[in-house]
Amino acid sequence: MSAGRSCEVVIGVLALQGDVREHLAALRAAGAEPVTVRRPAELADVDGLVVPGGESTTMATLADRFGLLGPLREAVRAGLPVYGSCAGMIMLADRVLDAPADQRTVGGLDVVVRRNAFGRQVDSFETEVEVEGVPGGPVHAVFIRAPWVEEVGPGVEVLGRVVGGPADGKIVAVRQGRLVATSFHPELTGDSRVHAMFVEVVRATRARDLSSDGAGVGAGSEGRVS
Numbered sequence: 001m002s003a004g005r006s007c008e009v010v011i012g013v014l015a016l017q018g019d020v021r022e023h024l025a026a027l028r029a030a031g032a033e034p035v036t037v038r039r040p041a042e043l044a045d046v047d048g049l050v051v052p053g054g055e056s057t058t059m060a061t062l063a064d065r066f067g068l069l070g071p072l073r074e075a076v077r078a079g080l081p082v083y084g085s086c087a088g089m090i091m092l093a094d095r096v097l098d099a100p101a102d103q104r105t106v107g108g109l110d111v112v113v114r115r116n117a118f119g120r121q122v123d124s125f126e127t128e129v130e131v132e133g134v135p136g137g138p139v140h141a142v143f144i145r146a147p148w149v150e151e152v153g154p155g156v157e158v159l160g161r162v163v164g165g166p167a168d169g170k171i172v173a174v175r176q177g178r179l180v181a182t183s184f185h186p187e188l189t190g191d192s193r194v195h196a197m198f199v200e201v202v203r204a205t206r207a208r209d210l211s212s213d214g215a216g217v218g219a220g221s222e223g224r225v226s
Helices: 020-029 056-065 070-076 087-092 193-213
Strands: 010-014 031-036 049-053 082-085 093-097 107-115 125-129 140-142 148-152 159-160 171-176 179-182
Touching: 010 020, 010 193, 020 031, 031 087, 049 087, 049 093, 049 193, 056 070, 056 087, 056 193, 082 087, 082 193, 087 093, 087 179, 107 171, 159 179, 179 193
Parallel strands: 010 031, 010 049, 049 082, 082 179, 093 107
Antiparallel strands: 107 148, 125 140, 148 171, 159 171, 171 179
8 A cells, every 4th residue: 555545444345255245334334445355456455354254165265266365365464454254254264173174264363263153044143242342332243154263372362252042152253463353244233333443453553554664554565463
C-alpha cells in the first residue's frame, strides 16, 4: 500500500466460496473499505483479509487453482492481518484434526482445530458468546458445521468459549497477534462488532507499519506477526 493513500483501511474478502457478500457488508458497516480478492495482485493491494466460512478443502483447492495458496501463506508470514470465520479458522490453523488426508491450510495460527467438531449440518445451532475485545455484551453466534479449537500455542489468546450445553468450555474465538479466528459466523447476524474489532487490528497494524517504514502491510511487505 502506498503511504499516500487514503487513511481508510482496505480489507479484502477471499471470494472463492462462502459468505462473501455478508462479510463485505459487515466490513462496510464496521468502517472499512471492503473488496473481493481472487487473484494474487488483489491480495497484494489490501491492508487486511477475511477468509469466510464455506468448505475448507474446496476453498484450499480453489485457492491453489487461482494461484493464491502460496501468496496467502507468504502474506500471513509477512504480517498481513487476517480474520477467519468457521472454515476460515481451519484455513488459518497450523494443525487440523478429523481432516481429509489431502487437507491443505494457509497456516500461521498456532492452534489445533477439530474440523466439524459440533457435528453435521443438522446439528447447527445458535448461542450467545462473550468475546474478549468486543464491547456491548455477548455476541449472537451462529455455528454451522463448525470447528472448535482443541489446543492453543503459547502466543495465542483465547477470546471466547461456549458456555453451557455439551460443548461447554470449548474454545471458539482466538487471536494471535494480527490473526483472529472464530468458529462461528458473525456475518450472518447483522452484528458487525467482531468485524469492527478486526478493523481496529488492521488500522493499528497499518499505522504501526507506516510509522516504522512508510509502507502499509501487503503480501509483499517484510513485516511479521507481532
